[in-house]
Amino acid sequence: xxxxxxxxxxxxxxxxxxxxxxxxxxxxxxxxxxxxxxxxxxxxxxxxxxxxxxxxxxxxxxxxxxxxxxxxxxxxxxxxxxxxxxxxxxxxxxxxxxxxxxxxxxxxxxxxxxxxxxxxxxxxxxxxxxxxxxxxxxxxxxxxxxxxxxxxxxxxxxxxxxxxxxxxxxxxxxxxxxxxxxxxxxxxxxxxxxxxxxxxxxxxxxxxxxxxxxxxxxxxxxxxxxxxxxxxxxxxxxxxxxxxxxxxxxxxxxxxxxxxxxxxxxxxxxxxxxxxxxxxxxxxxxxxxxxxxxxxxxxxxxxxxxxxxxxxxxxxxxxxxxxxxxxxxxxxxxxxxxxxxxxxxxxxxxxxxxxxxxxxxxxxxxxxxxxxxxxxxxxxxxxxxxxxxxxxxxxxxxxxxxxxxxx
Ligand code: PLP
Numbered sequence: 001x002x003x004x005x006x007x008x009x010x011x012x013x014x015x016x017x018x019x020x021x022x023x024x025x026x027x028x029x030x031x032x033x034x035x036x037x038x039x040x041x042x043x044x045x046x047x048x049x050x051x052x053x054x055x056x057x058x059x060x061x062x063x064x065x066x067x068x069x070x071x072x073x074x075x076x077x078x079x080x081x082x083x084x085x086x087x088x089x090x091x092x093x094x095x096x097x098x099x100x101x102x103x104x105x106x107x108x109x110x111x112x113x114x115x116x117x118x119x120x121x122x123x124x125x126x127x128x129x130x131x132x133x134x135x136x137x138x139x140x141x142x143x144x145x146x147x148x149x150x151x152x153x154x155x156x157x158x159x160x161x162x163x164x165x166x167x168x169x170x171x172x173x174x175x176x177x178x179x180x181x182x183x184x185x186x187x188x189x190x191x192x193x194x195x196x197x198x199x200x201x202x203x204x205x206x207x208x209x210x211x212x213x214x215x216x217x218x219x220x221x222x223x224x225x226x227x228x229x230x231x232x233x234x235x236x237x238x239x240x241x242x243x244x245x246x247x248x249x250x251x252x253x254x255x256x257x258x259x260x261x262x263x264x265x266x267x268x269x270x271x272x273x274x275x276x277x278x279x280x281x282x283x284x285x286x287x288x289x290x291x292x293x294x295x296x297x298x299x300x301x302x303x304x305x306x307x308x309x310x311x312x313x314x315x316x317x318x319x320x321x322x323x324x325x326x327x328x329x330x331x332x333x334x335x336x337x338x339x340x341x342x343x344x345x346x347x348x349x350x351x352x353x354x355x356x357x358x359x360x361x362x363x364x365x366x367x368x369x370x371x372x373x374x375x376x377x378x379x380x381x382x383x384x385x386x387x388x389x390x391x392x393x394x395x396x397x398x399x400x401x402x403x404x405x406x407x
Contacts, residue, residue, distance in 0.1 A: 007143045010153070014133060016375030017041065020359070027363050037398040039327075039386045040369040042186065042346070044251045046319065048300070049312035052250060055303035059296035073292040076283065077104025077259065081298045084305045085259060089244065095231035101263050101279060103286050104301075106256040106293050108216045108245035113138040114289075115212055115241060115260070116178065118281045119268065123177035126157045128169050130187055130376035130383075132214065135180040151378050160379050161188060167339055167348070168192050171203050179204065181230075182214035184221060187376045187385040188348040189324075189340015191226055197233045204239035210268060210278075211240040216258075219249035219317050221343045229261075237263040241278075248345065250304045250313050257293050257301040320345050323395045324388035330399040331386075334406050345388040348373065358384050365405035368398045 020040060028036060048056075062068035076082065082099040090097035105111050113134045116125075125139050129152075136153070139145060146154030157176050159169035167190040172179075181200060183192045192200075204211050213230040221228055230240045242261040246252035264279045293301075303309045321342075328341030331349055341347040351358035355372035362368045362384075373383030388395070 005141070005143075007141050010140050010145065010147050011137055012148050012151070014137075014375075016371070019375075020369065020371065023360070023363060024369055027367075031367075034367045036367050036369060037390065037394050037401075038369045039388075039390055039395070039398055040371045042248075042387050043253050043389060044248060044320075045389050045391065046251055046316060048251045048255065049304070049309055049316060051303040051306050051309035051312055052252075052255075052300040055306075056296050056300045059299035063296065070295045073295055073298070075287040075290055075292050076100075077102065077293065078295070078298050081302050082259075084302055085244075088305045090229060090231060090261070093228055093232055095229050096237065097229075097231055097261055097263065101261055103260045103262060103282060104293055104298065105258050105260060105286070105290060108214065108243040108247070108258040108260075109134055111258060111260045112180075112212065112214050112243050114285070115243075115282070116142055116144075118278060118285055119178060119210075120271075124157060124175065125155075126159055126172050126176040126179045128159045128161055128180065128182070128185075129378055130161060130167075130373060130380035131180070132182055132186050133376070135212070135214075158377075161190070162379055163337070163350070166190060168196050171199065175207055175209075177207075177209050179209060179211045180214070181211055182216070184215075184217040184340070184344035185346075186217065187346055187371065187373065187380065188383075189342075189344035189346035189385075190348070191221065191223075191343045193225070194227050194233060197227060197230060197236075201230070201233045201236045201239060205235055208269060209239065210266070211236075213240050213242045215242055216245040217248055217344055218244060219313065220321060220345055222321065223343055226343060231261070231263070237265045238267055241266060241282075246301050246304060249317070250301075250309075251316060252297075252301070255297055255300065257297050319392070320388045323390065323392055326392070326395060327386050327388060327399060330403065334403060341388070347386045347388070349384050349386060351382060351384050353382070355381055355384060361405065362402060366398070366401035368402055 082102040086099045157172045161167035167188040230236045245258035262279045262282045267275045268278050324341040328338045328347050337350040339348040355374035359372040371385040373380030
């Protein structure tokens with residue numbers, strides 16, 4: 001008899017985006033003439049930078065000729081991309097990361113979901129709340145939790161984010177082995193300072209723990225005092241893995257390219273307590289289960305680091321940041337407390353009522369779609385997330401309508 005992995009039955013169905021879609025569809029059907037403005041889902045809306053398009057076209061042309069055609073590439077990514085990433089994203093910021101510590105992939109979602117595979121089923125996992133749900137569900141699938149009770153899985157250590165701690169959670173009260181951190185944060189837009197990250201790095205060093213650091217929104221950091229990588233923090237090489245993505249940086253959500261950094265010094269332990277470098281473990285996992293990102297897409301990613309690519313990427317992010325700043329300023333003027341919107345495309349707003357009530361109010365009174373914070377965890381109740389991914393004209397109109405609706 002073929003038996004299933006029973007852990008899948010523990011998964012709480014994520015009703016968030018399907019619930020949103022249902023409510024939006026019902027409202028649109030009842031009001032067919034209304035123009036809805038969607039500031040909900042975190043997908044980008046603007047075209048790929050011209051430098052990436054040029055690189056894509058020329059790589060496609062290479063594939064059209066037997067002389068320059070490429071078949072399977074190295075699973076970890078082409079050297080041209082790994083080298084430029086190490087140099088531009090890390091060494092240029094004083095972080096000691098080498099090309100063979102970079103693993104190119106087709107998404108930070110897969111990498112942040114898959115990474116837990118190389119650790120024991122027995123480890124204690126710390127999850128922030130609110131949270132990007134991938135970290136939670138993949139550990140449930142792997143059997144590291146019990147069943148869910150009141151919206152929380154037994155066995156996780158939850159790290160609460162709230163107004164008091166600025167949605168930068170405090171250290172856990174009980175020992176944990178694996179810690180998921182995400183800065184700039186999805187959904188809250190909060191960003192940790194060097195000092196705050198140092199506290200986590202020191203914790204991981206003191207407790208033989210490991211940090212999985214998701215920096216998918218790194219490109220939105222503009223404050224020069226803030227760290228772009230966890231490897232800018234002393235001691236992080238031994239205790240942190242970092243996920244990066246071209247999705248939000250350069251509009252690659254539909255093109256797919258990302259990478260994971262696993263320093264050779266980064267360690268975990270055997271059952272007997274022997275220290276093991278996890279770089280070869282991840283290399284083994286990656287080369288066994290993944291067959292590299294397509295050549296044209298890696299060339300397009302490489303173009304992000306060209307002189308013209310850098311200018312275009314900055315302009316792209318500046319466009320969204322301008323939207324974000326505008327949304328935050330308008331919501332604050334209406335008397336709402338906000339986090340994010342600076343160094344982040346997300347604005348996290350205290351709605352002063354239930355998340356879904358605020359969602360419905362904005363949908364019905366302003367025809368604007370946001371995301372209810374409760375969908376990201378218990379601590380998100382009472383909040384909504386507004387995303388800056390849209391045209392400035394739409395953002396202006398949305399804020400005008402919200403202003404009227406909340407008068
Ligand atoms: N990590 C976070 C925190 C995200 O919000 C997202 C996408 O929304 C991802 C990772 C996924 O990135 P990718 O498109 O590279 O899979």
